[in-house]
Amino acid sequence: MPRPPILDETALTPAQQPIYSAILNGPRGIVEGPLRVWLHSPGLADKAQALGAFCRYGTTLPPDLSELAILVTGAFWQSGFEWAVHAPIAAKAGIAPEVIEAIRLGHRPEGLSDTAAAVHDFATELHRNRVVSDETYARAEAALGLQGVVDLVGILGYYTLISMTINAFHVPLPDGAPDPFPLPR
CATH class of the missing domain: 1.20.1290.10 (AhpD-like)
Incomplete structure (x- = not known):
């Protein structure tokens, strides 16, 4: 069973909402898995999802x-x-x-x-x-x-x-x- 509380998209805090939107509207197009956990710490979620977007889509590796x-x-x-x-x-x-x-x-x-x-x-x-x-x-x-x-x-x-x-x-x-x-x- 998952450990953190389930993320309720209808009850996002003002700190969570822009990060959630950035992930949803970014190259991933979905907020799932660990990204949902990180949203319980908006500062971490913001930085980690940006690093992740680079690591997945922006490095020099094919x-x-x-x-x-x-x-x-x-x-x-x-x-x-x-x-x-x-x-x-x-x-x-x-x-x-x-x-x-x-x-x-x-x-x-x-x-x-x-x-x-x-x-x-x-x-x-x-x-x-x-x-x-x-x-x-x-x-x-x-x-x-x-x-x-x-x-x-x-x-x-x-x-x-x-x-x-x-x-x-x-x-x-x-x-x-x-x-x-x-x-x-």
């Missing part, structure tokens, strides 16, 4: 690499809502079903391009080890450039915040979505 990083993060945190939302987006961005499934299971996918492997390995290493080796960093920078690596870390950090919010507040899966991480955590 959609397939961005979604790859998001999937690694969602799988690391076993964040069901995040996975249920982004696995279909990743597939539409061109990530093969077997790659998506390998990431869900915590395995290193086979058949990745050199650039995709650099993103996957950087994301996985940073999450698991809390640092990145010089070799992994060099591969990522060679593949993405310095700005791309900075953007990648921003994506990983933002989607960690998303995943932590989902897990801490028991954000339910979208209607009809199966739990991608059904085992006890």
Whole structure:
């Protein structure tokens, strides 16, 4: 069961209303999941949704690499809502079903391009080890450039915040979505 009170769109405070409208009328077009939780802290919601819009739609990473990083993060945190939302987006961005499934299971996918492997390995290493080796960093920078690596870390950090919010507040899966991480955590 979700932990925070259910957000009532008809009773938004003056501080919540402009943020809710900005999210609804922005590139997402929907106020769901962790965004609904954040609205209980309007200042956080305002800044986090703006960062999220950049991380999702404005970085130098093409959609397939961005979604790859998001999937690694969602799988690391076993964040069901995040996975249920982004696995279909990743597939539409061109990530093969077997790659998506390998990431869900915590395995290193086979058949990745050199650039995709650099993103996957950087994301996985940073999450698991809390640092990145010089070799992994060099591969990522060679593949993405310095700005791309900075953007990648921003994506990983933002989607960690998303995943932590989902897990801490028991954000339910979208209607009809199966739990991608059904085992006890």
